[in-house]
Amino acid sequence: MTEAPAHPALWPAPSASGAVDATVTVPGSKSVTNRALVLAALAAEPGWLRRPLRSRDTLLMAQALRALGVGIEEGVGPDGEGESWRVIPAGLHGPATVDVGNAGTVMRFLPPVATLADGPVRFDGDPRSHERPLHGVIDALRALGARIDDEGRGALPLTVHGSGALDGGRVEIDASSSSQFVSALLLSGPRFNQGVEVRHIGARLPSMPHIRMTVDMLRAVGAQVDEPETGGEPNVWRVSPSAVLGRDITIEPDLSNAQPFLAAALVTGGRVTVPDWPFTTTQPGDALRTIFTGMGGSCELTDRGLTFTGSGRVRGIDVDLSEVGELTPGIAAVAALADSPSTLRGVAHLRLHETDRLAALTKEINNLGGDVTETEDGLHIRPRPLHGGVFHTYDDHRMATAGAIIGLAVEGVEIENVATTAKTLPDFPRMWTTMLGAES
Numbered sequence: 001m002t003e004a005p006a007h008p009a010l011w012p013a014p015s016a017s018g019a020v021d022a023t024v025t026v027p028g029s030k031s032v033t034n035r036a037l038v039l040a041a042l043a044a045e046p047g048w049l050r051r052p053l054r055s056r057d058t059l060l061m062a063q064a065l066r067a068l069g070v071g072i073e074e075g076v077g078p079d080g081e082g083e084s085w086r087v088i089p090a091g092l093h094g095p096a097t098v099d100v101g102n103a104g105t106v107m108r109f110l111p112p113v114a115t116l117a118d119g120p121v122r123f124d125g126d127p128r129s130h131e132r133p134l135h136g137v138i139d140a141l142r143a144l145g146a147r148i149d150d151e152g153r154g155a156l157p158l159t160v161h162g163s164g165a166l167d168g169g170r171v172e173i174d175a176s177s178s179s180q181f182v183s184a185l186l187l188s189g190p191r192f193n194q195g196v197e198v199r200h201i202g203a204r205l206p207s208m209p210h211i212r213m214t215v216d217m218l219r220a221v222g223a224q225v226d227e228p229e230t231g232g233e234p235n236v237w238r239v240s241p242s243a244v245l246g247r248d249i250t251i252e253p254d255l256s257n258a259q260p261f262l263a264a265a266l267v268t269g270g271r272v273t274v275p276d277w278p279f280t281t282t283q284p285g286d287a288l289r290t291i292f293t294g295m296g297g298s299c300e301l302t303d304r305g306l307t308f309t310g311s312g313r314v315r316g317i318d319v320d321l322s323e324v325g326e327l328t329p330g331i332a333a334v335a336a337l338a339d340s341p342s343t344l345r346g347v348a349h350l351r352l353h354e355t356d357r358l359a360a361l362t363k364e365i366n367n368l369g370g371d372v373t374e375t376e377d378g379l380h381i382r383p384r385p386l387h388g389g390v391f392h393t394y395d396d397h398r399m400a401t402a403g404a405i406i407g408l409a410v411e412g413v414e415i416e417n418v419a420t421t422a423k424t425l426p427d428f429p430r431m432w433t434t435m436l437g438a439e440s
């Protein structure tokens with residue numbers, strides 16, 4: 001957690017005058033868009049991404065791939081419907097520079113891709129990107145035959161000296177600080193000479209749905225993947241060397257970004273429908289159907305989408321969020337407004353996310369009069385009457401949306417730097433005021 005700025009730009013979080021009743025169309029998933037971009041760039045033929053997310057994290061991914069020589073064109077596609085990206089793969093070239101911003105997906109998924117470039121690729125990003133764990137990717141790539149210059153930091157900034165190909169093969173990593181280490185190695189795996197076998201040797205592995213997403217998306221582009229959940233050895237993933245097929249893929253709405261809108265239904269005793277909610281998905285946000293139902297609402301999934309209805313009562317919850325860590329800030333915000341205490345567990349790795357999310361949530365909710373304590377791997381939240389004040393975001397999009405949830409029920413909450421939602425949901429302030437029926 002960095003120091004809060006002295007003169008922050010403040011956004012008065014609108015409070016809800018009654019029960020919300022809205023349909024909210026949520027843009028595409030960050031995690032699916034950035035995987036689809038990487039796989040399309042590694043393919044042997046052009047492909048399409050339909051309804052991609054356009055936000056800071058995905059535009060950084062597209063910009064980086066373009067810097068390596070990949071063509072990414074704006075298009076409407078053969079069916080003439082909706083916005084899309086047409087990705088035209090090409091030989092990957094260095095020298096190139098990549099700005100990762102503070103995108104975990106860019107800083108972790110692209111160094112393996114860069115080993116396939118024919119020259120040096122320099123990676124750097126926001127100051128926070130220097131602090132986020134990357135050692136799993138760096139050490140693994142070296143073990144698989146790559147030359148990487150990180151001046152001994154084990155973190156950004158660094159240069160991958162691509163030589164046009166990577167041997168690949170077997171590697172052990174400790175991915176307890178981020179599932180993205182595993183996803184990163186698997187995504188480029190088909191293009192390594194021997195494919196890749198990743199063995200996780202750490203005590204725990206967070207965000208399993210995101211690893212499932214990687215495996216599913218690899219299979220969808222023709223890769224052969226052996227993995228624990230379909231009969232493979234525990235903690236071992238194997239990707240065989242193969243061509244990657246160019247596909248036409250429609251990106252699902254970002255279910256983690258649907259969270260604040262569903263939370264609004266829960267907190268105000270209202271109703272929110274999110275169209276195009278998938279019937280089956282690997283996105284962790286799908287767990288909100290269970291978690292928010294456990295906190296007092298109910299939901300219905302139909303062809304029209306997911307309709308979530310609040311009951312007027314918000315209950316506390318005791319829940320292990322290790323699989324769905326990115327939902328923690330929004331759940332903490334709802335828990336602070338509940339009528340009984342909550343315990344959120346299994347999320348120690350959130351200390352190394354966009355900011356130290358456990359420290360940031362504790363500090364900011366307590367600044368509004370709350371009673372939150374950090375545990376070794378999560379938070380205890382005892383609801384208390386809250387008051388207005390500034391809610392700092394520490395350049396974390398999910399802190400901004402968490403503050404907005406609290407603002408629904410508490411007058412006078414001001415979000416510092418709401419623009420940080422641009423990381424994954426640039427239109428958040430307008431969507432929020434529209435949902436509330438206020439002027440945008």
Ligand SMILES: O=C(O)C1=C[C@@H](OP(=O)(O)O)[C@@H](O)[C@H](O)C1
Pocket residue numbers: 030031032104105177178179180183206207210325326349
């Ligand atoms: O692979 C992905 O797309 C993601 C994996 C998770 O990372 P960690 O395993 O580092 O928590 C998640 O928190 C992040 O928002 C997106």
Ligand SMILES: C=C(OP(=O)(O)O)C(=O)O
Pocket residue numbers: 102103104105326353354398424
């Ligand atoms: C942890 C997150 O992002 P990143 O992909 O940067 O890790 C997040 O979006 O909550």
